[in-house]
Amino acid sequence: xxxxxxxxxxxxxxYFRLSTTNPFGPSRTVYAVDDVSFEVRKGTxxxxxxxxxxxxxxxxxxxxxxxxxxxxxxxxDGQDVLGLGSAPLRKxxxxxxxxxxxxxxxLNPRAxxxxxxxxPLRTHRMGxxxxxEARIAxxxxxxxxxxxxQAAFPHQFSGGQRQRISIARALATDPDLxxxxxxxxxxxxxxxxxxxxxxMRLQRELGLTxxxxxxxxxxxxxxxxxxxxxxxxxxxxxxxxxxxxxxxLHPYTWSLLSAVPSIYSDEQGRNxxxxxxxxxxxxxxxxxxxxxxxxxPFASATSRCFTEMPPLRNIENHHRVACHRxxxxxxxxxxxxxx
Amino acid sequence: xxKKPVLQxxxxxxxxxxxxxxxxxxxxxxxxxxxDExxxxxxxxxxxxxxxxxxxMRLIPxxxxxxxxxxxxxxxxxxxxxxxxxxxxxxxNRISMIFQEPMTSLNPVFKIGMQIxxxxxxxxxxxxxxxxxxxxxxxxxxxxxxxARIIKRYxxxxxxxxxxxxxxxMALSCRPDVxxxxxxxxxxxxxxQAQIFDLLREVQKETGxxxxxxxxxxxVIAENTQRVVVMYAGHKFEEGPVEEIIHxxxxxxxxxxxxxxxxxxxxxxAERRMLSEIPGIxxxxxxxxxxxxxxxxxxxxxxxxxxxxPLEILCGEDHLVTCxxxxxx
Numbered sequence: 001x002x003x004x005x006x007x008x009x010x011x012x013x014x015y016f017r018l019s020t021t022n023p024f025g026p027s028r029t030v031y032a033v034d035d036v037s038f039e040v041r042k043g044t045x046x047x048x049x050x051x052x053x054x055x056x057x058x059x060x061x062x063x064x065x066x067x068x069x070x071x072x073x074x075x076x077d078g079q080d081v082l083g084l085g086s087a088p089l090r091k092x093x094x095x096x097x098x099x100x101x102x103x104x105x106x107l108n109p110r111a112x113x114x115x116x117x118x119x120p121l122r123t124h125r126m127g128x129x130x131x132x133e134a135r136i137a138x139x140x141x142x143x144x145x146x147x148x149x150q151a152a153f154p155h156q157f158s159g160g161q162r163q164r165i166s167i168a169r170a171l172a173t174d175p176d177l178x179x180x181x182x183x184x185x186x187x188x189x190x191x192x193x194x195x196x197x198x199x200m201r202l203q204r205e206l207g208l209t210x211x212x213x214x215x216x217x218x219x220x221x222x223x224x225x226x227x228x229x230x231x232x233x234x235x236x237x238x239x240x241x242x243x244x245x246x247x248x249l250h251p252y253t254w255s256l257l258s259a260v261p262s263i264y265s266d267e268q269g270r271n272x273x274x275x276x277x278x279x280x281x282x283x284x285x286x287x288x289x290x291x292x293x294x295x296x297p298f299a300s301a302t303s304r305c306f307t308e309m310p311p312l313r314n315i316e317n318h319h320r321v322a323c324h325r326x327x328x329x330x331x332x333x334x335x336x337x338x339x
Numbered sequence: 340x341x342k343k344p345v346l347q348x349x350x351x352x353x354x355x356x357x358x359x360x361x362x363x364x365x366x367x368x369x370x371x372x373x374x375d376e377x378x379x380x381x382x383x384x385x386x387x388x389x390x391x392x393x394x395x396m397r398l399i400p401x402x403x404x405x406x407x408x409x410x411x412x413x414x415x416x417x418x419x420x421x422x423x424x425x426x427x428x429x430x431x432n433r434i435s436m437i438f439q440e441p442m443t444s445l446n447p448v449f450k451i452g453m454q455i456x457x458x459x460x461x462x463x464x465x466x467x468x469x470x471x472x473x474x475x476x477x478x479x480x481x482x483x484x485x486x487a488r489i490i491k492r493y494x495x496x497x498x499x500x501x502x503x504x505x506x507x508x509m510a511l512s513c514r515p516d517v518x519x520x521x522x523x524x525x526x527x528x529x530x531x532q533a534q535i536f537d538l539l540r541e542v543q544k545e546t547g548x549x550x551x552x553x554x555x556x557x558x559v560i561a562e563n564t565q566r567v568v569v570m571y572a573g574h575k576f577e578e579g580p581v582e583e584i585i586h587x588x589x590x591x592x593x594x595x596x597x598x599x600x601x602x603x604x605x606x607x608x609a610e611r612r613m614l615s616e617i618p619g620i621x622x623x624x625x626x627x628x629x630x631x632x633x634x635x636x637x638x639x640x641x642x643x644x645x646x647x648x649p650l651e652i653l654c655g656e657d658h659l660v661t662c663x664x665x666x667x668x
Contacts, residue, residue: 051528158620188383188621189555193599193614200613215528218558222601222614246606259533260603261558263585275537276530279498 012072047224097170101182103162114150160191351409379564435510441502452490500531572632579658
């Protein structure tokens with residue numbers, strides 16, 4: 001692992017065995033995260049995108065060990081996270097914090113905002129009571145809340161302000177990594193812009209690294225330096241922001257991007273839209289071959305798409321893709337369609 | 340636009356009585372929608388988008404709410420003067436509605452077929468058997484595979500996209516004049532969202548149903564409507580053809596709303612940039628003062644804004660705006 005990497009995830013797998021009603025029937029397994037590997041550079045924003053149920057959140061939870069992964073390794077700044085005992089893990093968790101989607105249910109309704117923001121300091125016994133108080137005041141200023149609001153309860157705040165409280169709480173232990181799980185999905189657009197700007201400003205000021213989970217491609221394009229696209233627990237594509245959005249290689253990424261309604265798309269853009277049929281299939285015991293094959297407009301019965309799982313290959317400049325139909329020099333099957 | 344509007348909303352006001360006194364949640368709202376047309380209504384939560392839809396359907400809980408002024412004309416007839424019995428023949432028949440969360444709008448203990456045919460039996464006087472047959476046809480029309488099997492399923496057995504299709508089938512089963520879609524795809528994935536909008540467009544082409552699409556997403560508005568109404572704190576701020584509103588917005592709020600959204604671009608810039616912000620939050624409706632409600636957040640606030648409420652002016656072809664600053668340009 002090179003020095004400027006903060007997080008290295010290797011072959012991470014998280015499976016859930018389903019309980020069966022028939023004790024003699026075959027056991028069924030959800031492959032929520034299946035052989036996921038990536039590295040996150042210090043001070044950058046790393047995006048995880050995909051549709052609901054693709055394993056975005058499970059990946060993040062497995063990295064933090066809020067869900068125990070089945071296999072693989074997670075290396076955080078030189079420490080093997082999965083091998084840690086509970087005491088050292090607890091210590092490490094100071095350095096990795098979490099912001100949730102729903103600012104309504106992720107704050108204790110019976111605690112004041114000040115108490116909520118100070119909770120990580122008490123949990124980790126950081127500083128004296130006086131120092132903690134000073135730290136809470138500092139955090140409130142940092143996220144743009146007024147000092148007197150420390151005494152208020154969550155229900156007295158608007159959605160945007162509650163998300164500011166969540167951010168202040170995440171910052172309390174001075175972490176290196178913050179996992180942002182759909183941090184603005186529940187907010188109105190005007191408030192969303194305020195929170196995204198706040199996250200960007202904090203990143204610049206404090207050198208934070210973000211693992212940014214979102215289903216909103218516009219938000220991901222705006223926030224992230226590097227992006228992985230997940231489909232049914234597998235990485236289908238990984239690239240830096242510019243190459244991913246200007247030249248998506250995987251047919252899934254391409255169709256996902258073209259499905260996003262945009263004020264920039266003209267009549268022509270609408271006609272070019274690819275129609276994905278059906279819903280994402282269930283991640284329970286997926287069929288062999290590429291998991292996207294059933295919905296893919298380019299998969300053919302004669303090709304390996306339905307029989308062989310495509311490996312994640314490096315095409316150019318760390319642009320990785322898992323698709324049989326993409327050539328080694330980076331020509332994607334949809335290139336003939338869209339140009 | 341020479342076509343006669345199917346639905347006209349005129350000077351509609353809705354008041355709610357609260358502990359803080361009477362609060363006006365809709366303030367002299369005017370809008371209309373023609374046959375074959377989709378009208379977009381856009382704004383942040385609490386701006387009155389959904390309240391307008393509920394007022395049209397006469398579904399505002401009374402008390403505490405009350406339609407205090409105005410008219411809602413369906414093909415020239417004022418729905419506000421209808422008796423409750425007559426109104427029941429309008430709802431789900433002449434005007435239908437689909438909602439954001441299809442799971443909560445479907446009854447979990449009844450089969451799909453029964454829920455669709457209920458509407459048909461009620462409004463078209465068909466027998467249960469005939470209605471079930473029509474239900475299957477409706478499900479085929481909204482492209483549900485295996486429609487004959489689906490009518491025997493319960494809502495929880497279907498995916499989110501399927502449920503929304505069922506809702507659309509139900510809403511269209513009586514060929515309504517107006518379909519009100521209140522954030523119909525907010526709970527769905529983008530690929531499924533695209534399928535649903537394709538379907539709505541197709542259905543409209545066939546039946547000519549006027550659609551009122553309520554959403555907060557400017558991209559959805561841009562691709563699926565012809566005209567747009569922008570609302571804020573119970574007021575209508577701007578109205579016009581969709582290209583005009585997106586490429587030549589005249590109200591500072593509309594401009595702010597478009598600029599603060601991270602729109603997906605084909606070629607992103609190399610540098611990550613800050614978004615432009617609308618500072619502050621939406622006002623408390625109980626504390627409005629009869630002047631422009633956007634005033635405290637407005638970057639183009641003038642002295643006159645603190646003195647009088649602007650009137651709606653025409654600032655282009657079919658382009659209406661309610662702002663002092665828009666009059667000059």
